[in-house]
Amino acid sequence: DGGITQSPKYLFRKEGQNVTLSCEQNLNHDAMYWYRQDPGQGLRLIYYSQIVNDFQKGDIAEGYSVSREKKESFPLTVTSAQKNPTAFYLCASSIDRAGQPQHFGDGTRLSIL
Amino acid sequence: AQTVTQSQPEMSVQEAETVTLSCTYDTSESDYYLFWYKQPPSRQMILVIRQEAYKQQNATENRFSVNFQKAAKSFSLKISDSQLGDAAMYFCAYRPLLSGTYKYIFGTGTRLKVLA
Numbered sequence: 001d002g003g004i005t006q007s008p009k010y011l012f013r014k015e016g017q018n019v020t021l022s023c024e025q026n027l028n029h030d031a032m033y034w035y036r037q038d039p040g041q042g043l044r045l046i047y048y049s050q051i052v053n054d055f056q057k058g059d060i061a062e063g064y065s066v067s068r069e070k071k072e073s074f075p076l077t078v079t080s081a082q083k084n085p086t087a088f089y090l091c092a093s094s095i096d097r098a099g100q101p102q103h104f105g106d107g108t109r110l111s112i113l
Numbered sequence: 114a115q116t117v118t119q120s121q122p123e124m125s126v127q128e129a130e131t132v133t134l135s136c137t138y139d140t141s142e143s144d145y146y147l148f149w150y151k152q153p154p155s156r157q158m159i160l161v162i163r164q165e166a167y168k169q170q171n172a173t174e175n176r177f178s179v180n181f182q183k184a185a186k187s188f189s190l191k192i193s194d195s196q197l198g199d200a201a202m203y204f205c206a207y208r209p210l211l212s213g214t215y216k217y218i219f220g221t222g223t224r225l226k227v228l229a
Contacts, residue, residue, distance in 0.1 A: 033217070040122070042204060042221040058216070088156065098210050099146045099165060102217055104158035 006105035023091035030096035032074035037088040119220035136205030144210035152202040200227045
């Protein structure tokens with residue numbers, strides 16, 4: 001079955017540590033996205049990528065980095081510069097055609113140790 | 114800047130009754146798409162319904178329908194014959210058609226409780 005796989009489901013970060021959240025899709029979608037979800041704030045866009053080797057900052061990119069070396073993969077690194085990383089992170093993808101909805105992974109819960 | 118507002122943080126409905134969740138948005142674009150997503154306790158985001166702005170007819174998917182008022186920039190979701198499985202967070206989302214990007218803008222969500 002086609003879909004989006006995020007791993008791990010739960011992740012813990014120590015102070016000063018970088019951690020990477022994985023997102024893989026086998027839907028052959030061109031566009032991929034990373035969102036952060038906090039209580040009462042809905043989904044906020046961190047980064048998005050429309051094609052391989054290209055990505056754009058979203059509304060809250062500070063303290064995060066991404067890469068898009070393969071069409072099916074869009075990993076997110078939460079760096080030590082992100083001072084409040086505790087949140088639920090959702091990865092999504094969509095077809096490169098107007099009006100197409102986003103498909104989401106099951107999310108990763110990141111917590112600080 | 115484009116924004117999406119969901120003014121009801123929480124709503125309750127009796128099982129088998131009808132409930133309407135509100136969503137308003139602000140944009141200067143004329144062509145765009147609107148979506149409602151459901152996020153149950155499992156936290157998986159599920160597409161409920163989609164509306165194209167150039168279509169005057171309101172979208173319908175089984176028990177879910179929308180009331181799209183383009184001039185008022187309003188996009189409410191009506192759930193008929195509410196079921197216990199409808200309990201979830203509901204997010205309204207907007208995507209412009211011609212802005213040259215694929216950014217989706219989400220509201221802050223409405224938590225729906227279904228009472229047995």
